[in-house]
Amino acid sequence: MLDDDTRALLEAGSSTIVGLVDRAGEPFATRGWGSVVLDGEPLRLRVLVGAGAFAAAGYHPGAEARFAVAVTGAEVRTLVSVQVKGTAVALDEADDDDRRRTASFCEDFFGAVKATDNIDRALMERLVPADLWACTIEVDEVFDQTPGPRAGSRLDR
Amino acid sequence: MTEAVELRLQDLARCFDGAIPVVLVTVSAAGVPNVTYLSKAHVVDHERIALSNQFLSKSARNLAEVPRGSLLIIEPTAHDEYRLDIAYERTERRGRVFDELKSEIDAIAAHTGMQEVFRLRAADIYRVTRIRQVPANERADGSAGTDPWTTRPPRATADVAGLGELCARIARCTDLDVLVKVTLDGLAELLSYEQSMLLLLDEGGRRLFTLASHGYEHEGVGSEVAVGEGVIGLAAERAAPVRVGNAHQIAKYARSVRRSFEASGAIEPGREIELPGLPFADSRVAVPALALGQLVGVLAVEAVASAEFVAADEAALTVIASLVGTAIESIRAEERAASAGAPAKTSPSASPMAGAAGAAPTTHVRFFAIDGSTFLDGDYVIKGVAGRLLWSLLRQYEREGRTEFTNREVRLDPTLALPDFRDNFESRLILLKRRLDEREATIRVEKTGRGRFRLAVTGNVRLDELPTSS
Secondary structure, three states, X not given: OOOXXXXXXXXXXXXXXXXXXXXXXXXXXXXXXXXXXXXXXXXXXXXXXXXXXHHHOOOOOOOOOOEEEEEEEEOOOOOOEEEEEEEEEEEEEOOHHHHHHHHHHHHHHHXXXXXXXXXXXXXXXXXXXXXXXXEEEEEEEEEEOOOOOOOOEEOOO | OOOOOOXXXXXXXXXXXXXXXXXXXXXXXXXXXXXXXXXXXXXXEOOEEEEEEOOOHHHXXXXXXXXXXXXXXXXXXXXXXXXXXXXXXXXXXXOHHHHHHHHHHHHHHHHHOOOOOOOXXXXXXXXXXXXXXXOOOOOOOOOOOOOOOOXXXXXXXXXXXXXXXXXXXXXOOOOHHHHHHXXXXXXXXXXXXXXXXXXXXXXXXXXXXXXXXXXXXOXXXXXXXXXXXXXXXXXXXXXXXXXXXXXXXXXXXHHHHHHHHHHHOOOOOOOOOOOOOOOOOOEEEEEEEEEOOXXXXXXXXXXXXXXXXXXXXXXXXXXXXHHHHHHHHHHHHHHHHHHHHOOOOOOOOOOOOOOOOOOOOEEEEEEEOOOOEEEEOOEEEEOHHHXXXXXXXXXXXXXXXXXXXXXXXXXXXXXXXXOOOOOOHHHHHHHHHHHHHHOOOOEEEEEEEOOEEEEEEOOEEEEEXXXXXX
């Protein structure tokens, strides 16, 4: 289980970055648009991602999806960050719950960015993908990724 | 699709001003990716960038195994996002690129007083092998879901005609008070720098005090910043321009790092340096004003918008600051020469407490000898040399009724504690004058000629000297 703070950081309106290895074996960076920690074991995270980005990396829904993924969530105001690493075990078209999750995520994320960095919502909205896919990840490791000397230290699960 | 337009690194200059944090993804030999935020990215040439290496232990290991990365950057005015494929080439720990990146990292450290721990370990140099724009509201097929926005055009900078006109105006100034007004007004009128300030180095060479500002609700005359602190203090310490386009992100990143260092016990909790100026300014440029190789002061401009200033602004402001620095030194030399030729002392102007109207309101002046802090009717006005100068003038006014003074005689007053060499008397006199003018005080200083001035007092004054400030 994740502790409550880590879970809240991943599920709230945090700046979310997804790192993966594309079909050609190269590192690939994109953004995440809402996450939820799924119940049960093993620990799994369902992350909403841009369909265009994952397609560009060579991954599509329905195809066999087992590839390494890292997801970092950074609290907008403090930059307190965590990173989970694991394996993508499913890639699906986003459903209605997923789209509601992304809408809620954007509401929180954009509000925090406006309050903290004075960046207008209209600008932030340009980053949101029109088409979303949901990537389910089995989490192997959790790290403190807050900028500073402890960045990269492992957090107990 | 994503590659309709071939993008060049030089087209993305604003993305590297740091207004939006840069994200780097690397991968280990075992195929495990790693995500990290960077404090700074810097364009090296038309095909290379440098990334700050401060806390990149995992990324560094990954790059040793797989020397490639994926970078996400955002253009701050239209929020166009770009994904860069990069190939690690080398690490530099000295040289031009390292120094340039270090200067930017030092600006972050100076902002929060973390110079001892917030350091650049190395500049990692990467060749950019591919630039792809991430389409706005990207669809699954890679097309854009919305039309592109136009980026905010860069502000007009380095207008040669305006620069020339301002240089000519500065060259015609013969008086320090006029010089600072002409400079700051001209920066706004001719070069569109709406918020600016001029700070001069104090006698000890350790602090800068604001002599004048333009475009602020309060002029802030007399406010101080230590050499080495913040963007302005760093420009003074380095005697080199410092530019930031992301003050908010700098502050946020540095606060986060500071908390982490505090938690590890590496540093004690510290204070964040309060920069003078606009409360929401995100862009700042500070350039040193030098004369004969010596630091005279710092000229600074700022703007609310992110990434507002570019290298051309540094160049234009360096021209102005150099001219101002030289002009200040020339005026000081002229004033000293004029003081030497002026009468040592003017005759008393009138009877003691001349000008005091019996029924007029009384201004209560309190002076703290320990640091020269001076208060008018309970409100702080000035401290240091300027405070001691005001107190000395008021004492003579009270004792002898004098209102007319020469720079020469006042400069010799031992209670001012001026240094023997390169004293700042004229600057302190103008500082006092502008501070009293700013406050619309009942006590003013008026220039009456080269090396001469008058103390103008409206109403009565009551003087009260206290030995300490507590």
